[in-house]
Amino acid sequence: MTLLEIACAVFDRAEKLEVPHMVVGAIASGAYGIARATRDVDLLVSIDPILGIRRLMDDLGDLVAFEHQAQFDTITWGRRWVGRSNSSPPFTVELFELQDDPFCASEFSRRGLRFVPILNREAWLPTAEDVVIQKIRWGRGKDIEDARNVLAVQGPETLDMAYIENWCAAHETTQRLEDILASLPPL
Amino acid sequence: MANLYDHPTALKDLQDSIYREKVIRARAMTLEQRIADVFEMAEVSIHMAHAGALHQLATSDPDEGWRLVAKWNDRLKRAEDYRFFVTERPEVS
Numbered sequence: 001m002t003l004l005e006i007a008c009a010v011f012d013r014a015e016k017l018e019v020p021h022m023v024v025g026a027i028a029s030g031a032y033g034i035a036r037a038t039r040d041v042d043l044l045v046s047i048d049p050i051l052g053i054r055r056l057m058d059d060l061g062d063l064v065a066f067e068h069q070a071q072f073d074t075i076t077w078g079r080r081w082v083g084r085s086n087s088s089p090p091f092t093v094e095l096f097e098l099q100d101d102p103f104c105a106s107e108f109s110r111r112g113l114r115f116v117p118i119l120n121r122e123a124w125l126p127t128a129e130d131v132v133i134q135k136i137r138w139g140r141g142k143d144i145e146d147a148r149n150v151l152a153v154q155g156p157e158t159l160d161m162a163y164i165e166n167w168c169a170a171h172e173t174t175q176r177l178e179d180i181l182a183s184l185p186p187l
Numbered sequence: 188m189a190n191l192y193d194h195p196t197a198l199k200d201l202q203d204s205i206y207r208e209k210v211i212r213a214r215a216m217t218l219e220q221r222i223a224d225v226f227e228m229a230e231v232s233i234h235m236a237h238a239g240a241l242h243q244l245a246t247s248d249p250d251e252g253w254r255l256v257a258k259w260n261d262r263l264k265r266a267e268d269y270r271f272f273v274t275e276r277p278e279v280s
Contacts, residue, residue: 003229027225034213035224037232039260071272080272082264088250089233090257092264118223140271152206153213185203187210 001087006063007041008119010093013059020046021056022111022124024096026146029135032128033149036142040092044108047097057081057095064093075137076101103167107134128154133167136176148180152187 001009007027014021022028025042045053057066066083073080078099085091098108107130113122126134128150135147151159168177190197213221233256240255241247 002226003233004226007226027222030225031218031222033221034209035221035228037228038225039229039233039263069274071268071274072276073272074270077276084257088253089237090253090260091229091233092260114218116222117219118226138271140267142267149210149213152210185207187207 001063001085001091002089003038003041003091004118006085006091006093008121009063010041010043010056010060011119011121011123014043014045014056017055017059019052019056020098020108022108022126024126024134025094028126029131029146029150031125032131033146033153036146039090040094042094042096044096044098044104046108047099053081053095053097057083060093062086066093066095070097076104078104103133103137103171106130106167129160129164132159132164132177133171136168136173136180137171139173139176144176144180148183151180152184155187156181 011021011023022044023042024044025040026036026038027041030036030038045056047053057064060066060083064083064085066081070079070081072078076099078101079097081095081097083093083095085093098104107126110127110130111124112127114125115122132147132150135143135150164177165174168174194200216224236256236259237249237252240252240259241249244251244255246252
């Protein structure tokens with residue numbers, strides 16, 4: 001299966017099961033910035049016990065083999081479930097549990113439904129501002145590059161910079177934001 | 188353009204110029220087109236890796252190639268996740 005087919009299947013199954021979700025990772029940052037190659041479909045998923053992640057993982061079992069053990073990110077201690085496609089090419093599906101974190105809750109509540117022609121369906125996407133905040137919070141090399149690309153392509157003048165600055169202050173990542181803005185060439 | 192080795196800001200100027208071009212191209216696209224680009228690049232990238240795997244293994248067996256690509260992907264993910272993801276959450280005292 002192609003990454004596109006896997007993504008469509010993941011989104012379709014999540015919709016069918018009425019599991020609240022949102023696209024994150026390279027697909028979300030590529031939507032607002034500059035596309036980069038990825039091997040993952042990343043989804044932030046509700047952990048409601050009824051409308052939750054477990055049902056989605058079970059339903060995807062014919063396409064994706066999930067690891068039995070969840071992983072924790074060391075920034076928010078949120079849980080991530082990693083699965084590998086059962087077919088070739090070997091792509092990855094990562095499901096992040098929506099957790100009790102004020103920013104994650106805000107990001108999820110602000111998500112919007114957008115028709116994506118290549119998927120031939122609507123997909124839930126975060127806002128550009130939330131992608132920037134999240135990427136800066138993570139702060140790995142590729143995250144900083146993604147945040148920089150979104151800021152450059154969208155332009156700080158079109159973004160709600162006060163919202164971004166407030167969350168960066170709350171996450172103590174203001175310096176990273178300032179460094180990224182200072183690194184942008186005149187456009 | 189100044190010689191990259193003679194002028195102190197020439198390399199930075201070149202980097203900025205390349206970056207500016209990428210940003211202008213992305214700005215000319217719609218959100219939907221940019222998402223389409225992600226999927227296209229993903230396919231090209233993984234098939235290039237597959238070609239590299241077949242070459243390295245000196246085989247034409249596609250399955251063997253995909254197994255090596257999967258191994259590379261796992262290694263890459265472990266490197267990216269190092270210090271960012273762990274399998275146990277520390278006890279909160």
